[in-house]
Amino acid sequence: MSLHDNAVLVLKDYEDQEELRQTYLDHLSVHADGMWKACEAGHVTASALVVDPERGRVLLTLHKKLNLWLQMGGHCEPGDATLAAAALREATEESGIPGLTLLPVGPVRLDRHAIPAPCHWHLDVQYAALAPEGAVAEISEESLDLRWFAYDEVAGVADESVVRLMERTRAAL
Template sequence: MPLQDLLARLKEVPQSGSRDDYLRFVTFAGDAALRRDGGPEHVTGSCFVFSPAFDRVLLCFHRKGQFWVQFGGHIESNDASVAEAAEREAREESGVGDLVLLSSAIVDLDRHDLHAGFSCTAHWDIGFAATIDPKVDIAVSDESEDVRWFPIDELPDQVPTGFGARLKYVRRRAITLIH
């Protein structure tokens, strides 16, 4: 039951205004919150992929958004949870078939409005983390124009506003999952 799993995972996130907003949205919208066709705003799953030393991050250049960002996308009917959707999206978009999340613990919450290139108006994105060896083969998917490793402190210019600070926060949260 993806909805019950998501509500339980959200309750594990440290209390904040953002977490409370997510709980309200998901509780009010119910299962529709997890479907792309469930309304103009819905939940998406994303995955921040780090090197094992957490000094590099693998990003994709998003075709519609025209910026560098973590992997992610909509939940599909065969995804058992938002974490599974995030893992699947990261595999598909990076070409790394054996990528596995560090944990099913949520490391990021980012609600963002979308522009005219999208069919929906907002994504309630829920982020997870993974690590892979930077030497592994990567591939560009249909949804991305490029996939590339970047040092954490040397991100490209074309990232969403506030992405650098978000990435550093996610990195700290991800490191706690393995220690």
């Protein structure tokens, strides 16, 4: 099964955000390359919010290009077998934490956001990843900073999409 096919199945099974979910499915039905960065009409991305529920905190990265505190995530790569695998790969690479595990509920939410040209949209499929006990984060080349934030601190540093992702993640725990 191709990554494109996996994304379609994941989105068909996703039972929330109906209008946005349909936007993603429509995009993939028209764009055979809709999973890849090269698709200038927009492309599906995968991300994961890294959480440490024992300590009531989330790990955010200060994105190098956007200078915003965000969850870990990014573009799908040819070696990614599934959207979940892409999200887990991105979270592991950007957090430096081995042994992350995705919540078994599948995607936690969807977020469509505009990005600078030449592409127009990221159609982000957002997961949640549990940090193992004693996890130590290590900053990657893609980040300006990497920091744990208590749940109640997130709204003061991140935008609404990250706050909504955190709320949906906490509800799924």
